[in-house]
Amino acid sequence: MIYYQNFKASHNLLTSTFINYSTGSSSAASTVANGVVKTNKVLQSVYGNFQFFKYQIPNPPTVAPDLDHRFAQLVNNHRMESQYLINLQKYKPKYYKQSSVSVWHRIPAIRRSSVLVLLFLGKQGELRVVLTKRSKKLKNFSGHISLPGGKVDFPLESEFQCSRREAEEEIGIHRDNSYLREKFGYEVEELKVMPTYLARTFLGVAPCVAFINWSESKLGRFEDQHISNIMLNPGESSSIFSVPLKDFLQPKPRRYELKECLKQSYVRTKWGGIPWNLRSFVFPIHNDNEVRWLDEIQDMSSESEDETQEDHEFGVRTRNCWGLTANILHDVAEIVYTGEKQHDTLMGEEDLIWALAQHGQMQTKQRTKFEESLINNTKGCSFKECMTEHEFTDLKNLYTSI
Numbered sequence: 001m002i003y004y005q006n007f008k009a010s011h012n013l014l015t016s017t018f019i020n021y022s023t024g025s026s027s028a029a030s031t032v033a034n035g036v037v038k039t040n041k042v043l044q045s046v047y048g049n050f051q052f053f054k055y056q057i058p059n060p061p062t063v064a065p066d067l068d069h070r071f072a073q074l075v076n077n078h079r080m081e082s083q084y085l086i087n088l089q090k091y092k093p094k095y096y097k098q099s100s101v102s103v104w105h106r107i108p109a110i111r112r113s114s115v116l117v118l119l120f121l122g123k124q125g126e127l128r129v130v131l132t133k134r135s136k137k138l139k140n141f142s143g144h145i146s147l148p149g150g151k152v153d154f155p156l157e158s159e160f161q162c163s164r165r166e167a168e169e170e171i172g173i174h175r176d177n178s179y180l181r182e183k184f185g186y187e188v189e190e191l192k193v194m195p196t197y198l199a200r201t202f203l204g205v206a207p208c209v210a211f212i213n214w215s216e217s218k219l220g221r222f223e224d225q226h227i228s229n230i231m232l233n234p235g236e237s238s239s240i241f242s243v244p245l246k247d248f249l250q251p252k253p254r255r256y257e258l259k260e261c262l263k264q265s266y267v268r269t270k271w272g273g274i275p276w277n278l279r280s281f282v283f284p285i286h287n288d289n290e291v292r293w294l295d296e297i298q299d300m301s302s303e304s305e306d307e308t309q310e311d312h313e314f315g316v317r318t319r320n321c322w323g324l325t326a327n328i329l330h331d332v333a334e335i336v337y338t339g340e341k342q343h344d345t346l347m348g349e350e351d352l353i354w355a356l357a358q359h360g361q362m363q364t365k366q367r368t369k370f371e372e373s374l375i376n377n378t379k380g381c382s383f384k385e386c387m388t389e390h391e392f393t394d395l396k397n398l399y400t401s402i
Helices: 002-010 041-049 069-078 080-090 159-171 177-184 309-314 324-342 350-358 369-375 389-400
Strands: 017-022 112-121 127-134 149-151 186-193 204-214 237-244 263-271 274-284 318-322
Touching: 069 080, 069 204, 080 112, 080 127, 080 186, 080 204, 080 324, 112 159, 112 324, 127 159, 127 324, 149 159, 159 186, 159 204, 177 186, 204 324, 263 309, 274 309, 274 324, 274 389, 309 318, 318 324, 350 389
Parallel strands: 112 204
Antiparallel strands: 017 263, 112 127, 112 149, 127 237, 186 204, 263 274, 274 318
């Protein structure tokens, strides 16, 4: 959490925007034992007065004749919030410099990674996403909430091949759909590859959005939808859980109460002189809405090591999903639930990654001195040190508009 703490310490309201505007629904708050939700009343009041910050979630789109047959069958079989996935199917990612392919394929394999955004329908028909808590034994981002994923194994490995291989290693979901159908009655339907995001370790991260597609024999009874091959790899993760995708919408839409998220926050700041979004979503660890096949997995995280400020604030143990994972899930939620509203929105950092690659960064396994400076958040270090003034200004203006 070093970057989040550093940014909060070095930026105040005069140089960045901080909104702590959502503090959980009545259903989420009911899980808190006599917890008192403490919020910044001034900012909450300001936010409440600016109605243009708020929007209402549109109704889900209908299955049109032009929809891909396999996708239409998936939506028709599952119904409920799976209908919102039509928006994802229609979404056309915007890549660097209006390119037809992602910058992910233009950087060396040693700097490519991908994550699996695995969605499924919960008990109330809501879309949920599978998350993990990284093991304390890991070198990078230990203890962080993350999506299953990692680096590519070889140059020709695709985004989905990489993310599914990593998901098999981390949480036990086999990469072969025919195996999953035969043994467990479901498959992982690969839906969309998002634009590439820049990780703070200077990796290009491609989010791969997928959906757990149950066979028709499993659709009749929710109790039969049980994934028995989910497992915890102690060397990779200390816990596996799920949360509602809709709770990552930010700002919180009108007439929508957060299902499980206890608190959201948003910081608009800068990294290396480039505008940057820092989001945080706090969830309770113990959740009555969790599906059985995830609830059965023992949480191996240490209670004493992981105690947070929110634990004291709400009176329960919590998880804080922030940083890159939070930004990815926010963007996926925006596409899924608001549809065409987000088709022209820039997502990821494709243009920034392209500019860095053009000027000798993100080329080798070892980080350059410039990259190390930004990784360590060295004071005064700026992206303009490795590119022209014109390129830096263009990027700054580009990401200011997000």
